[in-house]
Amino acid sequence: MHRSCRQSSVSLTVMCYPRQSCLVAVLVGLLCLPGAPVQCIDTCGTYPSHDPCRPGGIWDPVLHRCSGYLHGSLCYQCYSGQHCQTRENSTDCTLDSFSGDPVILQEYWLNETLKEPCTSIIAHYRPAYDSEIMEPLKDSIKALHAKVGNAETDGYNLVGGLGATMILHACLITMSRNILNACSSNCPTVVDVLVQTPYYPGYELLTSLVNTTRLNPHADPKSPFTIEIVTNPNNPNGELRTAEVTDSSHVIYDLVYNWPMYTDYLEKFNKEVMIFSSSKHDGLAGSRFGWGLIKNNDLANDTKQVIRSFVLSLSVDAQLRVLTSQDSIMNETVLPSGLLPFHQFGKDAISFHFQQLKEVLSCAELTNYPSKSTGAYAWIKCKQSDCAAFFQQVNLNLLSGEMFGATKQYVRMSMFLPSGEFQVVLEKVKILCSLHS
Helix, strand or coil: CCCECCCCCECCEECCCCCCCEEECCCCCCECCCCCCCECCECCCCCCCCCCCCCCCEEECCCCEEECCCCCCCCCCCEECCCCCEECCCCCCCEECCCCCCHHHHHHHCCCCCCCCEECECCCCCCCCCCCCCHHHHHHHHHHHHHHCCECCCCCEEEEECCHHHHHHHHHHHHHHHHHHCCCCCCCCCEEEECCCCCCCHHHHHHHCCCCEEECCCCCCCCCCEEEEEECCCCCCCCCCCCCCCCHHHEEEECCCCCCCCCCCCCCECCCEEEEEHHHHHCCHHHCCEEEEECCHHHHHHHHHHHHHHHCCCCHHHHHHHHHHHHHHHCCCCCCCCCCHHHHHHHHHHHHHHHHHHHHCCCCCEEECCCCCCCCEEEEEECCCCHHHHHHHHCEECEEHHHHCCCCCEEEEECCCCHHHHHHHHHHHHHHHHHCC
16 A cells, blocks of 8 residues: 655655554655655555565565565575575575574564554654653653563653663763762772673673773772673573672663563662663664663763763654554553563563473583573583584584683574574584584
8 A cells, every 4th residue: 555645855654554553653754756756655554464475584565575684685594585485404504693683572563463553754743853752652661661560760760872782881981980080089090890701792892982991800899990780681691690889879780681571580670770672672673772760860961961972862763663562562461471462472482492492402512501491592501612613513603602701612592583593593403413413
């Protein structure tokens, strides 16, 4: 279904499935060329009732062809053909299990029985810069945390950014600057950032980009010149962590995985600084929206100022897309398990991946495979000194433990892969085990 646009500088983009209703208006208008026939892109109305590309890909209504989730890909990894119908030889094809892209959650939104939220925006809607989170989204975030029970929001400032990484970056700048400015004598030039091993490798890059911080897994937790980042549940191994730094105002809690689908032990946090993202909750990584809950007013305002210097404004389009998705999730009926259907789907899908993985990882060459049944990643230890090289024998690329401050005996495997790709992973591991049996 196409809708005609008037010939002007911008057109109206519509994103609504025929079988579904629009919850809010979102997404940027497209350029209308003067003197040319113009039609609006209708990404919802042109989506087929049966996706011809699955399970090897997904239909892209803008490109009018099958697509994968990696940039420029025509299909998921190890699939090919016009409709991604051909699964390539599991030994020969190369598959990267590097990403933290929560692609598995996309399968929830593709459920044909779901009234999937859709978004559209008129060209004149909120064109000005605005670095504050929109009020309806603030309310939605607070309601989501209250319903899930994973974070306290009363008495907190909500700070928005282009993903959790930006908020963490801004917090590191603000907190380290405040610590150093408060020092009167024998002052260091940088603040140590303590992370417990194994840790998310992105922290190393972030601290290197701030000239007042340095990553130090061995930093003194009692020092007034130490900030700690606590990731809970931890990336990569899913452990539940507690802070070592005793000054709570010097601790940043990275809680992007503190949702029901990633842990069996959901905790309601009420820490000084807590950071979340729509990427890991809604699966909308490409929209780039995250939020921080910060108690201290001055720290919150300073952090907002740093973010404003980065980007001037939060994306209205991204906020509305997150709003429609979160409202859709919360409007569903809670299941007997106590979880919302979206969270239960994510938990079941990831747990099934773990169950399947454990069955094939029991070969003699592997000494340690995940004992847990949920989490974003599997943290695996091999007998070999180089675990990543061991898996590369079947062209399966995993992240080496060295990147996480551990040894090369470990690798991280993503549980986020779409079902079609994960089946290829399982076949590769089976082949690897047969080679060493």
